[in-house]
Amino acid sequence: MTTRIVELRRGILKKNDELAASLRRRYTSAGVFVLNLVSSPGTGKTAFLERTLRELLGQGARAAALVGDLETDNDARRLAASGAPVRQINTHGICHLDAEMIAKHIEGWDGVTLSGLDYLFIENVGNLVCPSSYDLGEAVRVALLSVTEGEDKPLKYPTLFNSADAAVITKMDIAEACGFDREQALKSLNEIRPGIRIFETSAKTGAGMSEWLAFLVEAREKRESLA
Amino acid sequence: MHELSIVTSVVESVTESLEDYPGARVQEVRLRVGVLSAVVVDSLEFCWGLATEGTPLEGSKLVVKMVPIVMHCAHCAADVELDGVQSFRCPRCDEPCSDLRQGRELEIESIEIEDGAASEAAAIQVE
Ligand SMILES: Nc1nc2c(ncn2[C@@H]2O[C@H](COP(=O)(O)OP(=O)(O)O)[C@@H](O)[C@H]2O)c(=O)[nH]1
Ligand SMILES: [Mg+2]
Ligand SMILES: [Zn+2]
Numbered sequence: 001m002t003t004r005i006v007e008l009r010r011g012i013l014k015k016n017d018e019l020a021a022s023l024r025r026r027y028t029s030a031g032v033f034v035l036n037l038v039s040s041p042g043t044g045k046t047a048f049l050e051r052t053l054r055e056l057l058g059q060g061a062r063a064a065a066l067v068g069d070l071e072t073d074n075d076a077r078r079l080a081a082s083g084a085p086v087r088q089i090n091t092h093g094i095c096h097l098d099a100e101m102i103a104k105h106i107e108g109w110d111g112v113t114l115s116g117l118d119y120l121f122i123e124n125v126g127n128l129v130c131p132s133s134y135d136l137g138e139a140v141r142v143a144l145l146s147v148t149e150g151e152d153k154p155l156k157y158p159t160l161f162n163s164a165d166a167a168v169i170t171k172m173d174i175a176e177a178c179g180f181d182r183e184q185a186l187k188s189l190n191e192i193r194p195g196i197r198i199f200e201t202s203a204k205t206g207a208g209m210s211e212w213l214a215f216l217v218e219a220r221e222k223r224e225s226l227a
Numbered sequence: 228m229h230e231l232s233i234v235t236s237v238v239e240s241v242t243e244s245l246e247d248y249p250g251a252r253v254q255e256v257r258l259r260v261g262v263l264s265a266v267v268v269d270s271l272e273f274c275w276g277l278a279t280e281g282t283p284l285e286g287s288k289l290v291v292k293m294v295p296i297v298m299h300c301a302h303c304a305a306d307v308e309l310d311g312v313q314s315f316r317c318p319r320c321d322e323p324c325s326d327l328r329q330g331r332e333l334e335i336e337s338i339e340i341e342d343g344a345a346s347e348a349a350a351i352q353v354e
Pocket of ligand 1: 039040041042043044045046047048126170171172173174201202203204205
C-alpha cells in the first residue's frame with residue numbers, strides 16, 4: 001500500500017460556472033440584458049420588479065422575468081399584472097437559483113425567446129447568503145435592502161453585498177417612520193462595495209424609479225456597444 | 228445553508244477523479260475556501276460524514292484551508308491582504324478598494340489516497 005497526494009485544483013461549482021458562462025454568451029448574442037435581483041425575503045423585490053416591468057413596457061421596451069421561490073406561483077402572478085411575460089421557478093427547498101434552473105426555464109417559455117427581449121430580470125430566492133455563490137450568467141447583480149432591515153445589513157452580509165454591481169434601497173416612502181439613517185446605510189454599502197451605484201426607491205410612490213430606469217437603459221447600451 | 232449540496236459536489240468530483248486509481252481509498256480531501264465564499268466551514272465538516280457514507284470517501288478526513296481576501300490597491304499599485312470582511316479598504320493607505328483578486332475560492336485542492344490492490348496490480352503490469 002502506498003499513500004500519495006493527487007493534485008486536483010478543481011472548482012467545486014465548476015459545473016455551475018461553466019453553464020453560467022455559456023448562458024452569458026447566449027444572452028450577449030441574443031442582445032438581452034440580464035439582471036439578477038437578490039435580497040432577504042420581504043425586502044420588496046417583487047414590488048420593485050413589478051413597477052420596473054410596468055414602466056419599461058410603458059417605454060416600449062421588451063422585458064420579461066423569471067422568479068424563484070421555494071413554493072407557490074404567487075409572485076409570478078403579481079409580476080404578470082405588469083403585462084410582461086413571467087415564469088415561476090419553484091426550487092422546492094433549495095435556497096438559491098442556479099444556472100441549470102435558468103437554462104431549463106428559458107426553454108419552452110410560451111412565446112418568449114431571448115432574442116425577442118431587451119431585458120430579462122431574475123428574482124432570486126429570498127436569501128442573502130447562498131445566491132452569492134451561484135452565477136446565473138447575469139450582466140448585473142442587484143442587491144436590495146429595505147429601510148426596515150437595518151443600515152448595517154451590508155456589514156452583516158458582506159459576501160453578497162461585495163458581489164453586487166448595484167444596490168437598491170427599497171420602501172423609501174416609510175423611511176422616516178422607521179427612523180432610517182440614510183447616511184449610515186450609504187456608508188455601510190460603500191464600506192463593503194466601494195463606489196457601488198445606489199438607487200433609493202419606493203415601489204409604492206415611484207420615487208427613484210426614473211434614475212433606476214435611466215441606469216438600465218444606459219447599462220444595456222454600454223453592454224451592446226461592447227458586444 | 229447549501230453546504231450539503233457543496234459537500235455532495237465534492238464527493239461526486241472526487242469519486243470521478245478516482246476512476247484513474249481503481250480500488251484506491253481516500254484518506255484526506257483538502258479544500259481551499261475563500262473568506263468571501265459564503266460557505267460555513269463547520270457546516271461542511273458537519274455534513275462530511277453523512278455525505279461520504281457508502282462512497283470511496285467514507286472515513287476520510289476533510290481539511291479546509293481558508294483563503295484570505297486579497298485586493299488590488301490602485302493607489303499603492305500593490306496586492307494587499309485584508310484582515311476581515313467589514314471594510315474593503317487598503318490596510319496600507321486606507322483607500323477604498325473594489326478590485327478583488329482572491330477570496331471567493333471554492334475548490335478541491337488535492338486528495339490523499341492509499342492505492343488499492345487493483346491499481347497496484349495495474350501499475351505492475353505497466354512496468
Ligand atoms: N411601504 C412600502 N411597502 C412595500 C414596498 N415594496 C414592497 N412593500 C411591501 O413589502 C412586503 C414584501 O414585498 P415583496 O415585494 O413581496 O418582497 P420580496 O419578498 O422581496 O419579493 C409586501 O407587503 C409589500 O407590499 C414599498 O416600496 N413601500
Ligand atoms: Mg418575491
Ligand atoms: Zn493602498
